[in-house]
Amino acid sequence: MSPPEHRTTPPPEGTGAAPRPARRGTSFAARENRAGLAFVSPTLLVVLVVVVLPIAWTVLLAFQRSRLVDIPTSGILGNWTLRNFELIFFSPGFWTSLWTTLVYTAGSTIGSIALGLVAALALRRPFRGRGLLRGSMLLPYVAPVVAVAFVWEIMLSPQFGVVNEWGTRYLGWDDPIAFLSQRSTDVSVLGATVPVPVALLTVIAFEMWRYFPFAFLFLLARLQAMPGGIEEAAAVDGATPLQKFRYILLPQHHARDRAALGAALHHDVQQVRRRLPAHGRRRRNRHGRGAGLRLPDRALRRRRRGRPGPRPGGRAHRPARHLLQVLRQEDAGGGAMTATQFQNRLFGALRWVVIAFLALITLFPFYYMLVLSVKPIEQLLVDPGRIWVSASEFTLDTYRAVLTSTEDGGQGFLLLLRNSALVSLGTVALTLLASVPGAYAISRLNFFGGRHVSALFLAVYLFPATLLAVPLFVMFAKIGLQGSLVGLAIVYIAQTVPVSIYMLRNYFATIPKSIEEAAALDGCSRLATMRRIILPLAAPSLMATGLYVFMIAWNEFLFALLFLAAEPGLWTVSLGLQQLANGIEVSKTVLMAGSVVLTVPVVVLFYAAERMLTEGLTSGADKS
Structure with a gap:
C-alpha cells in the first residue's frame, strides 16, 4: 500500500518561499464538539451563576453558625457545625410539620393527576366547543396565584363567603365552617368519631384545582397521540369501556413501542373475533369489513413481510393477552354485549356530567371574582349567597x-x-x-x-x-x-x-x-x-x-x-x-x-x- 499523498499549498507568486503542507482538516465530530461547547457555554454559565452557585451557597450556610446580617462577610471555611440540624430535628413540631408536608404533597400530586386524567378522558373526543372549554380549563394554571388565592379566601370565608352561605341555607349546616383556620373537626362515621383535618384538606383541594390543568394538558396530548385503530378493533370485538381503559389506554402511557402494542393487540383481537358470536361483531362498514381493522402500523406491516414483530412474551404484548383472556371469559358467560351496551350508555351520560362539573369548578371562581368587583360591599355583606349583580347595584x-x-x-x-x-x-x-x-x-x-x-x-x-x-x-x-x-x-x-x-x-x-x-x-x-x-x-x-x-x-x-x-x-x-x-x-x-x-x-x-x-x-x- 502506497503512503498517503500530502497535498501542498503553493506559495504566493513573486515570493521565494517553499511550498508548505496544507493543514489537515479536522473531523466532523471534533467540529461538532467544539460547536456544541460554544453554544452551550453561555447558557451553562448563566445557570451556574444564577442557580447552581446560590444552591451550593445555601448548602454551605446550612453547616455554619451565621446570622442573616453576617452572611455577606462569612467565609466558606470556619464555623462549621451540625448544631443547625440538631435544632431543627429536635424542635417542637418539626416532625409533625414534615408529615403534614408529605401528606399535602402526596395528596395534591395524586389528586391533580387523577383529576387531570378524568378531564383528559372526558375531552379526548371532539364535540362542539371543545377548544374553548379546553382553553378555559387551563385558566387556574395560568392565572396569578395571588389573585386566585384571594378569591378562594373570600369564597370560603365564614362571615361573607358564598360556600358557607349556601351550606347553611341549603345543605343544613348548623354553623359556618372556617375552612382555612379550623385545624380539624370530628365527624361521626358508622358510630365512630373520625377527626377530619379541615384546613389541610382545603389547601389540598386548592392545589388540585390549580395544578390539574397541567396534568390534563399532558395526558390529553398523550391520549390524542394514540393510534385510533387499536380502540376501534377492541370495540368491534365487544370490549367494554372499562376493559379498553384498563388494557389499552393505561398501558399506552408505559409502552415504549406503540406500533408493537397495536400489532400485538390486533393479532389477539383477531383471535377473539373468531370466537365471538355473530351478534358481537358490530358496526361493519360499507365494504363489509370491521370498522376497527384499519391498523396501518409499521410493526404490523413488518410482521406481514416476515420481519421480526413484537415478541409474544414482551411488554407490549402483555395487555393484549389480558384483554383476550377477559373477553374469552365474558364470551363464555354470554354477557359481553350486555355489559358493553350498559357501560357505553353509562359512561356516555357520565361524560357530560363530568364535563359540566369540570367547567363549573374551573370557571366559577373567576366568575365570582368578576361579580364581586362590580358589586358594592354593602350588598356582599347583606346577601353573601347572591352571585349576580343587578343593574342598580352595578358600579365601577x-x-x-x-x-x-x-x-x-x-x-x-x-x-x-x-x-x-x-x-x-x-x-x-x-x-x-x-x-x-x-x-x-x-x-x-x-x-x-x-x-x-x-x-x-x-x-x-x-x-x-x-x-x-x-x-x-x-x-x-x-x-x-x-x-x-x-x-x-x-x-x-x-x-x-x-x-x-x-x-x-x-x-x-x-x-x-x-x-x-x-x-x-x-x-x-x-x-x-x-x-x-x-x-x-x-x-x-x-x-x-x-x-x-x-x-x-x-x-x-x-x-x-x-x-x-x-x-x-x-x-x-x-x-x-x-x-x-x-x-x-x-x-x-x-x-x-x-x-x-x-x-x-x-x-x-x-x-x-x-x-x-x-x-x-x-x-x-x-x-x-
Whole structure:
C-alpha cells in the first residue's frame, strides 16, 4: 500500500518561499464538539451563576453558625457545625410539620393527576366547543396565584363567603365552617368519631384545582397521540369501556413501542373475533369489513413481510393477552354485549356530567371574582349567597379606586402594571437569549458532557425557589441590584431558563437534520444555520416559550416581595395586590377589582396564543 499523498499549498507568486503542507482538516465530530461547547457555554454559565452557585451557597450556610446580617462577610471555611440540624430535628413540631408536608404533597400530586386524567378522558373526543372549554380549563394554571388565592379566601370565608352561605341555607349546616383556620373537626362515621383535618384538606383541594390543568394538558396530548385503530378493533370485538381503559389506554402511557402494542393487540383481537358470536361483531362498514381493522402500523406491516414483530412474551404484548383472556371469559358467560351496551350508555351520560362539573369548578371562581368587583360591599355583606349583580347595584367605583394614582387617593395600579410589564418583557428577552443556544446544543449537537449538561438543566428546575432566596438577595445587594427592576428580571432567570430549555429542546429535536446538512453543503456555518434556518422554523415554539415565561414573571410574588419591598414605586402588580389585602380600610370588592386587573392581561394573552402555548408545553409528550 502506497503512503498517503500530502497535498501542498503553493506559495504566493513573486515570493521565494517553499511550498508548505496544507493543514489537515479536522473531523466532523471534533467540529461538532467544539460547536456544541460554544453554544452551550453561555447558557451553562448563566445557570451556574444564577442557580447552581446560590444552591451550593445555601448548602454551605446550612453547616455554619451565621446570622442573616453576617452572611455577606462569612467565609466558606470556619464555623462549621451540625448544631443547625440538631435544632431543627429536635424542635417542637418539626416532625409533625414534615408529615403534614408529605401528606399535602402526596395528596395534591395524586389528586391533580387523577383529576387531570378524568378531564383528559372526558375531552379526548371532539364535540362542539371543545377548544374553548379546553382553553378555559387551563385558566387556574395560568392565572396569578395571588389573585386566585384571594378569591378562594373570600369564597370560603365564614362571615361573607358564598360556600358557607349556601351550606347553611341549603345543605343544613348548623354553623359556618372556617375552612382555612379550623385545624380539624370530628365527624361521626358508622358510630365512630373520625377527626377530619379541615384546613389541610382545603389547601389540598386548592392545589388540585390549580395544578390539574397541567396534568390534563399532558395526558390529553398523550391520549390524542394514540393510534385510533387499536380502540376501534377492541370495540368491534365487544370490549367494554372499562376493559379498553384498563388494557389499552393505561398501558399506552408505559409502552415504549406503540406500533408493537397495536400489532400485538390486533393479532389477539383477531383471535377473539373468531370466537365471538355473530351478534358481537358490530358496526361493519360499507365494504363489509370491521370498522376497527384499519391498523396501518409499521410493526404490523413488518410482521406481514416476515420481519421480526413484537415478541409474544414482551411488554407490549402483555395487555393484549389480558384483554383476550377477559373477553374469552365474558364470551363464555354470554354477557359481553350486555355489559358493553350498559357501560357505553353509562359512561356516555357520565361524560357530560363530568364535563359540566369540570367547567363549573374551573370557571366559577373567576366568575365570582368578576361579580364581586362590580358589586358594592354593602350588598356582599347583606346577601353573601347572591352571585349576580343587578343593574342598580352595578358600579365601577372599585376599579377607579384601584387604578387612580396614589397622589389622588387611589391605589396606583397603573404604575404597578407598567412595572410588571417591564419586568416580564425583560425576563422574556433575557431568558430567550440565555436558553436558545443551550437548547439548540443539547438537542442538535453531540458534544462532550452533553448528557450531563442536559441533566443539570433539568435538575436545577426541581429545586424550590425559596432555596435561592437568601443567596440571591445577598449577591444582588452587593452589586447594587437589590431594589431594581433589572435585578428582579435577572433573578427570574433562575426560574425560567430551565423550563425554557426543556420546551425549546423538544421542538428543536423535531426539525429534520437534513435541512442543516443542506445548509452546511452550501457553506453556512453553525451560527448562520441556527440564525437563518432553525430559528425561523422554531418561531412558534419561541413565541410559546416567550408567552409562558411572560406569565411566570407576571404572576411571581416571592422574589418581588424580597427584592422590592422597600421600593413602593417599583412594586409589581402581584406585590401591590398583596399589600392591598393587608390594608384595613380596603374592602373585599376593591380587592377583587385589583385581582381582576392582575388577571385580565395574562388571560387575554393566553387566549390569544392558547394553541401555540399548548403545543409548546406538550411538544414531545407523545413520544414513548
